Amino acid sequence: xxxxxxxxxxxxxxSCANDNTSKTETGEAAAxxxxxxxxxxxxxxxxxxxxxxxxxDTFEAAQPHWxxxxxxxxxxxxxxxxxxxxxxxxxxxxxxxxxxxxxxWINRDQLVMLxxxxxxxxxxxxxxxxxxxxxxxxxxxxxxxxxxxxxYFGRQVKVKR
Numbered sequence: 001x002x003x004x005x006x007x008x009x010x011x012x013x014x015s016c017a018n019d020n021t022s023k024t025e026t027g028e029a030a031a032x033x034x035x036x037x038x039x040x041x042x043x044x045x046x047x048x049x050x051x052x053x054x055x056x057d058t059f060e061a062a063q064p065h066w067x068x069x070x071x072x073x074x075x076x077x078x079x080x081x082x083x084x085x086x087x088x089x090x091x092x093x094x095x096x097x098x099x100x101x102x103x104x105w106i107n108r109d110q111l112v113m114l115x116x117x118x119x120x121x122x123x124x125x126x127x128x129x130x131x132x133x134x135x136x137x138x139x140x141x142x143x144x145x146x147x148x149x150x151x152y153f154g155r156q157v158k159v160k161r
Contacts (some may be wrong), residue, residue: 001096006038015051017080028106028123030106030109030127031105031106033129034079034104034106034127034134035079035080035081036079036146036161037076037077037078037106037158038076038077038078038079038134038156038157038158039074039076039077039157040061040075040077040154040155040156041062041074041133041154041155041156041157042060042061042062042063042066042154042155043059043060043153043154043155044058044059044138044152044153044154045058045059045060045142045150045151045153046058046150046151047059047142047150048092048147048149048150048151049143049145049147049149060140061093065113069094071091071092072089072090072091072092073089073090073092075087075088075089076090077156079104083103083104083105084102084103084104085101085102085104085113086099086101086102087099087100087101087104099117100115100118101115101116101117102114102117103116106127107124109126109128110124110126111124111136112124112125112126112127113125123140123148124137124138125137125138132157132158132160133155133156133157134155134156134157134158135153135156136152136153136155136156137151137152137153137154138151138152139151139152140152
């Protein structure tokens with residue numbers, strides 16, 4: 001009887017451990033944490049082969065100098081429960097000038113953002129969320145040279161409502 005009791009406890013604990021691991025592996029916790037509005041705190045881009053040359057460059061912008069450096073307000077990105085997203089870009093006169101949108105999903109520790117508007121594109125970010133701050137790390141085509149070879153690292157803060 002005692003062995004049966006120990007076996008049941010062990011199986012119960014193992015199933016609880018598997019449930020927690022499964023949620024982490026599938027990204028369910030990250031997906032729930034991501035839903036809401038996020039505002040940029042900083043970006044850093046290491047640009048490879050700038051202007052299709054062998055040179056590299058680094059572009060950085062962070063609060064409180066974001067607006068001075070980029071000439072726009074911090075980007076507001078919205079992740080919704082229906083797996084849609086948009087990133088509202090406002091100029092310094094608070095006019096919306098760019099608003100890409102699409103679908104998103106989590107795959108383990110990666111955020112996949114499928115842009116459907118204004119033009120199709122897919123970017124996969126290594127995503128880390130700690131409390132109300134998230135980091136996004138990906139290769140992008142920052143310099144518009146046709147190659148996703150520029151390392152993007154962005155930090156965003158979740159807006160509390």
